[in-house]
Amino acid sequence: MSGLYLGPGLYPEQFLRPTVEFLLQSQRGSGDIPWFEGGHTDPWDHVEAAMGLSIGGELAAAERAYAWLQARQLDDGSWWAAYRGDIAENRGRRETNFVAYVAAGVWHHYLISEDREFLLRCWPMVQRAVAFVLAQQTEYGEIHWAVDAAGRSLEDALITGCSSIYKSLECAINIAHAVRSPRPDWVLARSRLGAALREAPERFDRTWASKSRYSMDWFYPILTGVLQGGAARTRLAARWEAFVETGLGCRCVVEEPWVTVAESCELVMALLAAGDHARAVELYSWLHRWRSSDGAYWTGYQFVEDLLWPEEKPTWTAAAILLAADALTGHTAASTLFTRVDLPASDAARHRANRSKPIL
Numbered sequence: 001m002s003g004l005y006l007g008p009g010l011y012p013e014q015f016l017r018p019t020v021e022f023l024l025q026s027q028r029g030s031g032d033i034p035w036f037e038g039g040h041t042d043p044w045d046h047v048e049a050a051m052g053l054s055i056g057g058e059l060a061a062a063e064r065a066y067a068w069l070q071a072r073q074l075d076d077g078s079w080w081a082a083y084r085g086d087i088a089e090n091r092g093r094r095e096t097n098f099v100a101y102v103a104a105g106v107w108h109h110y111l112i113s114e115d116r117e118f119l120l121r122c123w124p125m126v127q128r129a130v131a132f133v134l135a136q137q138t139e140y141g142e143i144h145w146a147v148d149a150a151g152r153s154l155e156d157a158l159i160t161g162c163s164s165i166y167k168s169l170e171c172a173i174n175i176a177h178a179v180r181s182p183r184p185d186w187v188l189a190r191s192r193l194g195a196a197l198r199e200a201p202e203r204f205d206r207t208w209a210s211k212s213r214y215s216m217d218w219f220y221p222i223l224t225g226v227l228q229g230g231a232a233r234t235r236l237a238a239r240w241e242a243f244v245e246t247g248l249g250c251r252c253v254v255e256e257p258w259v260t261v262a263e264s265c266e267l268v269m270a271l272l273a274a275g276d277h278a279r280a281v282e283l284y285s286w287l288h289r290w291r292s293s294d295g296a297y298w299t300g301y302q303f304v305e306d307l308l309w310p311e312e313k314p315t316w317t318a319a320a321i322l323l324a325a326d327a328l329t330g331h332t333a334a335s336t337l338f339t340r341v342d343l344p345a346s347d348a349a350r351h352r353a354n355r356s357k358p359i360l
Helices: 013-026 043-055 059-072 096-113 116-134 159-178 184-199 215-223 229-243 261-273 277-285 315-329 345-355
Strands: 082-084 087-090 093-095 146-148 249-251 258-260 300-302
Touching (some): 013 315, 043 096, 059 096, 059 116, 093 096, 096 159, 159 215, 215 229, 215 261, 229 261, 249 261, 258 261, 261 277
Antiparallel strands (some): 258 300
């Protein structure tokens, strides 16, 4: 199916209910949500899937997902990069953007559920996760992408990863405000990270080849609020032709003839954040040809060889479909999470003051 055009108040609940059911059926009894049956679970994509459950009204299932994370948080506030069931499968590293994302998920769920008890239960987990992440921030503002098994910093930074952390810090600041425990140090850290992303490109991709070939490096600074207004629209225009295949979606990698559903959904939200509603609606309408009969979505489509690739239907792709639909229609109270920056008034003023200070 294609041609599903969404707008405010037009959330297609019946159409997307099988997608929610797919997420419910993918969740294990312990609460974790693996990529697919037999696959591993990573903290970032697990949170993304939990967001999909919240949008679908499955609040108890989403809360089981966050409880699973809380029970497995390590002493330093982090999680391992991957789990197989309840066992850590990848103990080689702990990635900062994976760890930070729990704040985005917790705030997203609270916006929908308005459950203050849930927020208070998760607050210690969020505090510890943010402490782990900010321990990896350098004097220049960027945040190292990971630590190794021994806790040593892996000293380089990713534009996509740091952009994701930037949004997660916004959510963490909102959580802190909501539980009446404001954290001005988090506001400062977020401001410094944003300055590095906007003004110090040399601090990223220092020890490996540039990741600019990936579409996420192109639109994540917009999706997460690092760039707004005219700067966001200029960035989108600069590489639109390189990454977007009309009628199909957004490429994952610029040189590969492969469009992916999750990146396309994230680009939909980035377009909304930049004020380009028409192209967001159009892009989202292309994606449902990659929908399976069970409501799940295939990862992507290789358009030169005319095949679905890989033959996987990830939970995080289903969740991205739900997040983009919510953003387009305003279905839930969390619908604008990725389309606007929303800081508490006092912290927003502090952020503006911090932005006027030079980066170290």
